[in-house]
Amino acid sequence: MAFWSWLWAEAISKLVGDGIGAEVAGRASAYLVDEARKAVERDEVPVTSVRLRPGETFTVLARPAPTRSERRLAARKATLQQTDRRLSRPTRRQRRSARHLRRLQRRLDRRRPGTRRHATAVAREAVAGARFDRVMAPTKRQRRVDQELERTSTELDELRARRFAAVRARRGLAGRPEHVVLHDAAAD
Numbered sequence: 001m002a003f004w005s006w007l008w009a010e011a012i013s014k015l016v017g018d019g020i021g022a023e024v025a026g027r028a029s030a031y032l033v034d035e036a037r038k039a040v041e042r043d044e045v046p047v048t049s050v051r052l053r054p055g056e057t058f059t060v061l062a063r064p065a066p067t068r069s070e071r072r073l074a075a076r077k078a079t080l081q082q083t084d085r086r087l088s089r090p091t092r093r094q095r096r097s098a099r100h101l102r103r104l105q106r107r108l109d110r111r112r113p114g115t116r117r118h119a120t121a122v123a124r125e126a127v128a129g130a131r132f133d134r135v136m137a138p139t140k141r142q143r144r145v146d147q148e149l150e151r152t153s154t155e156l157d158e159l160r161a162r163r164f165a166a167v168r169a170r171r172g173l174a175g176r177p178e179h180v181v182l183h184d185a186a187a188d
Contacts, residue, residue: 064167073156080149087142097135101128
């Protein structure tokens with residue numbers, strides 16, 4: 001590399017001459033050449049550091065930058081997931097019903113089968129179980145949010161798959177299988 005730097009400096013001095021102008025031109029041209037080299041020969045960028053145990057796998061998928069519609073769908077999906085988490089938290093009524101059912105089931109377990117008390121406990125447990133199922137059933141809003149989340153997730157996945165396939169086709173990788181390299185440390 002030193003030879004090419006020397007040759008470049010000689011060429012600049014022949015063009016510009018000696019003095020401060022040559023020095024400035026030499027430094028500017030060296031800077032431009034270095035920046036051009038950095039733009040063409042990019043260094044590897046570490047994405048992540050992962051410690052894998054034997055048998056584990058790590059998949060890296062480099063997708064193209066998201067479009068406006070993809071970002072909008074991803075934001076909508078995140079909002080719906082947050083709403084779904086909030087709606088699916090157990091309410092006070094659900095927790096109370098679960099505690100009541102658990103208490104009746106414990107009582108039922110202590111009763112001897114075939115007795116009158118056992119039959120009464122079975123009846124009470126059945127009523128409490130039906131009430132628990134009614135209380136735990138998802139509301140109309142929960143069902144609507146679940147459906148919207150499923151639809152948005154599907155739409156986002158399809159959009160990402162189409163864009164990824166388009167990039168693979170543009171790069172000439174459309175018909176080729178994905179390249180996977182497995183390194184076996186035991187074979188070393």
